[in-house]
Amino acid sequence: MGRAPCCDKANVKKGPWSPEEDAKLKDYIEANGTGGNWIALPPKIGLKRCGKSCRLRWLNYLRPNIKHGGFSEEEDNIICSLYMSIGSRWSIIAAQLPGRTDNDIKNYWNTRLKKKLLGKQRKEQQARRASCLTLKQEMKIESENYMLSGMVSQVPYWPQLPAVVPLTGTNQDPLDVSFAQLDQLYENSSNMLSSASSISPINSTCSQVTNSTHFNVSEAAGPNDMFQGFDAFPAALSELIYSNNQQILDGLESFYGTDNMVDGSSTVTSSAESSSWGDINSLGYPQIFSGFEASQQCMPQVPTFDEPNYFGPP
DNA sequence: AAGTTCATCAACCGCTAGTTT
DNA sequence: GAAACTAGCGGTTGATGAACT
Numbered sequence: 001m002g003r004a005p006c007c008d009k010a011n012v013k014k015g016p017w018s019p020e021e022d023a024k025l026k027d028y029i030e031a032n033g034t035g036g037n038w039i040a041l042p043p044k045i046g047l048k049r050c051g052k053s054c055r056l057r058w059l060n061y062l063r064p065n066i067k068h069g070g071f072s073e074e075e076d077n078i079i080c081s082l083y084m085s086i087g088s089r090w091s092i093i094a095a096q097l098p099g100r101t102d103n104d105i106k107n108y109w110n111t112r113l114k115k116k117l118l119g120k121q122r123k124e125q126q127a128r129r130a131s132c133l134t135l136k137q138e139m140k141i142e143s144e145n146y147m148l149s150g151m152v153s154q155v156p157y158w159p160q161l162p163a164v165v166p167l168t169g170t171n172q173d174p175l176d177v178s179f180a181q182l183d184q185l186y187e188n189s190s191n192m193l194s195s196a197s198s199i200s201p202i203n204s205t206c207s208q209v210t211n212s213t214h215f216n217v218s219e220a221a222g223p224n225d226m227f228q229g230f231d232a233f234p235a236a237l238s239e240l241i242y243s244n245n246q247q248i249l250d251g252l253e254s255f256y257g258t259d260n261m262v263d264g265s266s267t268v269t270s271s272a273e274s275s276s277w278g279d280i281n282s283l284g285y286p287q288i289f290s291g292f293e294a295s296q297q298c299m300p301q302v303p304t305f306d307e308p309n310y311f312g313p314p
Numbered sequence: 315a316a317g318t319t320c321a322t323c324a325a326c327c328g329c330t331a332g333t334t335t
Numbered sequence: 336g337a338a339a340c341t342a343g344c345g346g347t348t349g350a351t352g353a354a355c356t
Contacts, residue, residue, distance in 0.1 A: 016324070016325080016350080017325090036341095037342095038341075038342070039341065039342095050326090051341085051342095052341095052342085052343095055342075055343085056325070057324090057325085059343095060324075061324080068323095069323095089344090090345065091344060102343095102345080103323085103325085103345095106345075106346085107322070107323050107324085108322095108323095110346095111322055111323075112321090112322085115321095
């Protein structure tokens with residue numbers, strides 16, 4: 001037995017909303033609220049719309065204090081950082097950006113931000129190829145940069161996982177890290193994410209951001225404190241936002257490794273691409289890729305998740 | 315000027331989780 | 336406890352306008 005439809009689709013209008021419909025919905029909700037039942041709303045105000053459609057229209061467009069477009073550099077950084085940390089949990093990301101909707105952020109990421117990052121990455125890769133750096137030279141530079149920059153204190157914090165997560169196909173080329181694999185990682189941290197419903201929005205001013213605690217997951221952590229560290233993410237995020245974080249964007253771009261991402265192949269990569277693996281480490285991801293040690297031999301050595309300085313200099 | 319491609323974004327769809335009956 | 340129902344979420348689609356040929 002299938003589910004009953006949420007509305008009578010035959011008698012429901014679809015497509016763009018007219019100004020009259022907007023006005024009806026807005027006026028009613030402002031005067032009476034939603035009544036906690038979106039399904040019942042349209043008939044009450046004479047709208048031939050699905051309740052879901054009304055809800056979406058209100059949340060994404062009619063609701064007060066909605067901002068459209070004009071994303072700031074700060075917002076870009078927050079979105080990137082959170083995407084790297086928690087993946088495509090747009091509602092959670094939106095909760096950190098007052099006035100932004102999940103739909104808006106999702107669209108912005110898919111249409112602009114991702115491309116922006118990829119474009120920059122591509123330029124850098126071309127520059128590297130042109131400079132004829134050897135792999136060894138690159139490794140040395142990246143390693144030195146890593147050690148000197150104290151970057152780990154600025155990167156998005158990856159919550160401590162209950163255990164080292166074995167990825168399927170450990171013989172896989174480590175450079176062929178795709179979003180699918182990231183999804184696998186996200187899956188393993190889903191318990192942590194599920195508690196994120198208690199997230200409070202970032203306040204809009206710099207000082208407030210720095211001082212506020214955005215993630216209240218510690219309250220939900222329980223005795224085993226499985227969320228240990230995740231609570232510290234806001235500090236890392238604040239630092240990320242208000243310090244010179246070009247390195248973060250660089251890392252993100254390298255992480256997306258255009259060549260790997262675009263065609264999804266696992267071909268042996270050139271020295272230029274190989275840097276992406278080191279950058280993944282430098283982004284602060286835990287030792288979840290430990291099945292790839294053999295392949296990592298040619299990569300810069302970075303502190304492992306268990307080492308004391310993993311999340312920053314002592 | 316006309317046709318085509320690309321970029322953007324509002325809206326829809328299907329699914330899941332939570333709540334109510 | 337099971338079924339029905341709703342809210343919310345994320346992925347995807349389609350309409351539209353801009354840019355390009």
